[in-house]
Amino acid sequence: MKLIILDRDGVINEDSDDYIKSPEEFIPLPGSLEAIARLNHAGFTVMVVTNQSGIGRGYFDVGTLDRMHDKLRRLLANFGGHIEGIFYCPHTPDDNCECRKPKPGLLQDIADRLGVSLTGIPFVGDSLSDLQVARAVGAYPILVRTGKGERTLAKGKELGGVPVYTDLAECVEALLQQNL
Numbered sequence: 001m002k003l004i005i006l007d008r009d010g011v012i013n014e015d016s017d018d019y020i021k022s023p024e025e026f027i028p029l030p031g032s033l034e035a036i037a038r039l040n041h042a043g044f045t046v047m048v049v050t051n052q053s054g055i056g057r058g059y060f061d062v063g064t065l066d067r068m069h070d071k072l073r074r075l076l077a078n079f080g081g082h083i084e085g086i087f088y089c090p091h092t093p094d095d096n097c098e099c100r101k102p103k104p105g106l107l108q109d110i111a112d113r114l115g116v117s118l119t120g121i122p123f124v125g126d127s128l129s130d131l132q133v134a135r136a137v138g139a140y141p142i143l144v145r146t147g148k149g150e151r152t153l154a155k156g157k158e159l160g161g162v163p164v165y166t167d168l169a170e171c172v173e174a175l176l177q178q179n180l
Contacts, residue, residue: 002043003121004175005110005139007101008050008086010126010147011168012036012072019054026068028075029146031169037081038172045114048086049106051129055090062090085110102132107139124171128152131162142171 009015014027039046054060069086076082087106089099099105111118123134126147134141135158143149143164153164165171 001045001114001116003045003047003114003116003118004039005047005049005107005118005121005123005134006036006168007123007125007127007130007147008048008088010149011124011144012048015126015147019057019059020068021054021060022064023067023071026071028072029167031167033076033079033081035167035169035172036076036083037079038176040081042176045084046082047110048083049101049110049123049133050086050088051101052088052090053092053100056092056095065090085113102129102136104133104136107133107137111137122175124168126152128155128157131158144168144171 006012009020012032013020013029020026036046052065055062055065065088073083087109089097089101089106091097091100093100107118119138121139122142123130123139124142124144125131126144126149131141131143141162143152143162144167145153145164146167165174
């Protein structure tokens with residue numbers, strides 16, 4: 001199985017320090033939906049892993065999150081693409097749960113659901129916690145400059161050996177050329 005795992009906010013859609021709180025605020029980044037469709041057409045199973053502490057903070061509820069994801073699926077279908085699963089953590093950092101990145105709970109859920117090892121599986125993110133969780137399960141961390149990517153690069157922490165791409169579209173192009 002060819003598998004890839006994507007962070008959501010800042011990789012697929014615009015991010016905001018004030019949280020993405022509604023379907024109206026959920027705006028795909030240029031080229032991201034086409035990139036996911038390209039992955040699908042190349043035989044990849046695409047999974048999404050996202051921290052959504054806005055739920056735990058009371059900024060929006062699970063129903064609203066579901067509507068955001070429904071919007072993502074509808075828009076993606078226009079390009080002939082789909083996402084196999086979206087795994088999210090609704091907790092705040094203070095909850096100290098096992099599913100909030102950089103802890104590996106959500107990635108372990110994906111591995112269990114699919115019955116696969118995540119060793120070497122590409123994980124595309126824009127934050128340090130994305131890189132950390134990828135490494136925690138032996139996945140292949142990749143950083144994009146969109147979302148919080150530039151801030152992550154500026155901090156310069158734990159970037160050794162991590163490829164960096166302008167956005168998801170450039171990342172997918174490189175992955176497809178490498179036949180990962």
